[in-house]
Every structure is written in structure tokens, then in C-alpha cells.
Amino acid sequence: SRVALPQVVRASQQCASRTLYQASSISVDAATCSTSMAHGVVVPHGGASMRGARARCHAAQSDVYDAQAKVGVVIVDHGSRKKDSNDMLVHFGLLYQQVTGAHNVHIAHMELTEPTIAQAIGKCVAGGATTVVIAPYFLSRGRHIQEDIPKLVAEAQPSHPGVRCIIAEPIGIDSLMAQIIHNRVESALAKERVGAN
Template identity: 45%
Template structure:
């Protein structure tokens, strides 16, 4: 689906800017331009903590995804089947790229699988902690209210399984590359130098008006 995207430029991911310390975590210098975490984005730090209200015992590594973690990538959901299927493709890409063993798609509304469905699927595969990652750009009402409420409701069916609703994509330098790549590819298509990308294929939307 995103095969047209250019790989990240070395300047954004080289070890001088993002060295890995002895624990295996990224050690970001204070001057880093990556806009992550509550301090730079204004996200509430309490929103990013793992919920303890479901009786979770926290047996997974706190700083990374472990084999007993389940990851749910949740988007809004659409009445358009093709849009929903693209989330499945992204989840496959994410699973292949990260190597995480338990990754499930979910739609907040309008389509299945729901957050409840995905939560249950993670638990059936052995997850004792579930990380819900909203496939949204910015922290609007769905991130503040709807997704946490739906996740809390799903967790009631699985006492002892802890969960966290992670931050949305937010402001990140790599998103600049994604947006720029999309713009350049669409202009190449309009100029007759490239086929429609997987996102626009069959829609006829990528044209000058």
C-alpha cells in the first residue's frame, strides 16, 4: 500500500542523533528535533500511563513491546470497504517490520473488527498487556474520550489484562517525508510519469481540476 514511500533519510535516524544505550532504548539528545512525548507535544502524561484499573500485573518490559504484549492499531472506520481493508494491509506491514507477534486491526466505529473484537483476539493469543495505538494524526475527541472508553469496556471481559491507549501520531519529522512523498508521487501521476498509487487506484481522484 505504501510501497511508493521513500525510505527515511539517514539524517533522521542515524546513531549520532538517536544512539542506543546499554538498555537497548533510544537515548535522545536534548537538542533532538523529534517531537515526541508529553513535554514537546502537550499530551497529558497521565493518558500515556498503563491502566492499572483492570488488575494487570505488569509482567512485560515497561520500556518496550514484549512477547506477551498485544498491539491494536485502531482507525476511525469507514463505510467504504476498500478503506477498511487498507488498515489490514498496514497492520501486516507493521507486524512484518517490527516482528511483534500479536498485532490486530480495529475500527473505532462503522466497521468490524471492533476494539472489543481486537482486544479479545490479543488475549486469545496470550497477551497479558494490550497496547492500543490510535492510527490518528492529532489528539481530538476520539483519542481523549471515545477510544479510552471503548478500550475500558473491552477490558472488562478480561480481568487481569492491563492496557494502555498510546499517543496518536502527532508531530514527527518522519511524517514530513510521508506527506512530501505523497505530494510528489501524485504530481508525477498527473504528469503521466507514474501509475496511480495503491491509495488512489481506481478512484480517478488524483487529477488536476
């Protein structure tokens, strides 16, 4: 039977991003700051005082998330019976927190193991969230994205009246993904060359 999806909103990555990072009078100028994936910090482009500028960027980013403390993020993948596979999502969740500065972030598995989506939503709410963004760690809009995850979110929501759940789009086609695949191709070729010598 079909489950009604009250208050469950599918949002594009752009809309979810606006929900998460805006709605605050404080913003970080994209022309002044850039995110360093290597160190998980906001790094300013030049300037007389690099340390001071970095501190100001960190402070601004922190203020944005303090203002958005009522927003929780659940990063959900399929789930596996293999611990190593599930541990990858744990590490990604920590990386997401490090890079973005978000605090109320929890991981979930759609099936096969815990934490479940319902458990992760509960943790976000316990952390003060009144809006929870469920971010699928999936590439495409298959059945899990269109049916299974919305159903699980809808089943969990009655336990948290007044809490709004937003389902973000999956990773999809993105130039960042193209670069990652290119890096993997280059790495494979480099290993092949080393093995041939």
C-alpha cells in the same frame, strides 16, 4: 455519563515503545541494525558477514518478541462503510508485523464495522497477552482519542480481569510524516509533468 477508566493508561509514544520493546535482557544494537521498510527485515550496517549479521539481528529481534509475547498490539482507526478504506488498515497491520516482527497484533475500527476494539483486545488476550497497547491510527488528539477510544477500552476491560490496557498517543507531528507528505507532493508534481508532455 462518564465511564471510569480503571487500568487504562494513556502513554506517550516513547513510553509505549519502552513497554513494547524493552523489559527484556536481549536488545538489538541500534548502531548495528537498522529497519528496512522495503523488506521488513533488520539490516546490519556493513560487516564482514552480511548474512550472518542479518541472522543475528533477526534472532535478537525474535527473542525480544518471544520475551514480550504477553504484549498485544491493537491498531485502531475510525472505521468506514467502504471496504477499500477498511482494507487499508488490514494491509497496514500486516506491514507493521512484517517491519517490527511483532506477532500478537490485531486491527480494530472504532465504529461502523468490525472488528471492534473489544474484539481485537479479546484476540490479543486469547493470544496470551496480559498487556495490550491500543495504538490509534489517527493524526491528532481529537475527541475520538480523548474520549471515545478510552471509553470503548474501559467498557471492554472488565471482560479481561488482570489485563492492562495502555492507550498510545496518536501519530501526531513527526518528521517521518513530513517526509511522506513530501514524497506525495513530489509524486503529484511528477504526474503533472508527465501529463503535460
